[in-house]
Amino acid sequence: MQGLEFSLSFFSSPPLAWKSEMTNTRGRGKSLRYSVLGKKPAAGSGAEQPRTGPSNSEGASKVSLLKKVPALKDGDFTLAECTAILLYLSRKYKTPDHWYPSDIQKRAQVDEYLSWHHANIRANAPKTMWIKVLIPLFTGQPLPSEKLQEVMEGLSTSLKQFEERFLQDKAFIIGSEISLADLVAIVELMQPVGVGCDIFEDRPRLMEWRRRVEDAVGKELFFQAHEMILNIKELSNIQIDPQLKEHLAPMLMKMLK
Structure with missing residues (x-):
């Protein structure tokens, strides 16, 4: 299973769900992030691998061609811009309808x-x-x-x-x-x-x-x-x-x- 990778930086301004991961250094960020959107990662899946650091770092540039954070890498697919990432994840993981309504x-x-x-x-x-x-x-x-x-x-x-x-x-x-x-x-x-x-x-x-x-x-x-x-x-x-x-x-x- 190919996992999701997030590139985060203090100098970005990701939405609430991603901010929790950035401020938590004891590995609780995954469950916190998903609990906001009503989803939790499968136990032991290790699907999310956060990266932190300046937006011009080599790691960030590999995930985002724009060299901007936050950025997401889902298998071979990469995505920049926090709003686009939010919408992508809400659709992919079929979060509760109120977050991004089907209406x-x-x-x-x-x-x-x-x-x-x-x-x-x-x-x-x-x-x-x-x-x-x-x-x-x-x-x-x-x-x-x-x-x-x-x-x-x-x-x-x-x-x-x-x-x-x-x-x-x-x-x-x-x-x-x-x-x-x-x-x-x-x-x-x-x-x-x-x-x-x-x-x-x-x-x-x-x-x-x-x-x-x-x-x-x-x-x-x-x-x-x-x-x-x-x-x-x-x-x-x-x-x-x-x-x-x-x-x-x-x-x-x-x-x-």
């Missing part, structure tokens, strides 16, 4: 959110982490407070649209049940929280949605999955290899332009 209109709603997400929530939320922790860590210089304010203003606009257009008065993005859209959204929105920007405060509708996502996923799994994000400030105390700093600093600064 054509509900599925279209998931697709609609995923299309909107990249240019809005994802375009703003992760930048808080880069500005407050990662860029100062790799460049040795803090960024002006105006830069964070600019990003938070953009994020506030996106959150308003998220609540009014997608969440509305529903329990989850597409209705009464959680879907992949909610997973993709929550993993981005927890990143500002990890650096002290609590975007859920003073947004009761958003806070209630987050609590429902936690309950649907399971609180233990939810916080294991976000462990790295919620403790991201601890990275400020680590020593970074000078060559890695030199390589990544220009790339990180470019992300904020």
Whole structure:
């Protein structure tokens, strides 16, 4: 049996199901990942072999021609981009219908959110982490407070649209049940929280949605999955290899332009 190989990196932003594997060093990630989607690997199958490391590493480039993470290798088939990987696995393993509904209109709603997400929530939320922790860590210089304010203003606009257009008065993005859209959204929105920007405060509708996502996923799994994000400030105390700093600093600064 040919297994699945995942290439993961701290500098990627995979959805919740894959984040749990990345933050768990005692081998529990496989069952955690599958429990999110309602599937568990066969005992002793050894099907999933995670890889971690910088996205330009030799291992990652063998899995993804784009040299991007996360990436997936399923036998001779390779796939990049976290959303594409999520959809592929949900179809292959026939996960419970609510994750990516068979109903054509509900599925279209998931697709609609995923299309909107990249240019809005994802375009703003992760930048808080880069500005407050990662860029100062790799460049040795803090960024002006105006830069964070600019990003938070953009994020506030996106959150308003998220609540009014997608969440509305529903329990989850597409209705009464959680879907992949909610997973993709929550993993981005927890990143500002990890650096002290609590975007859920003073947004009761958003806070209630987050609590429902936690309950649907399971609180233990939810916080294991976000462990790295919620403790991201601890990275400020680590020593970074000078060559890695030199390589990544220009790339990180470019992300904020």
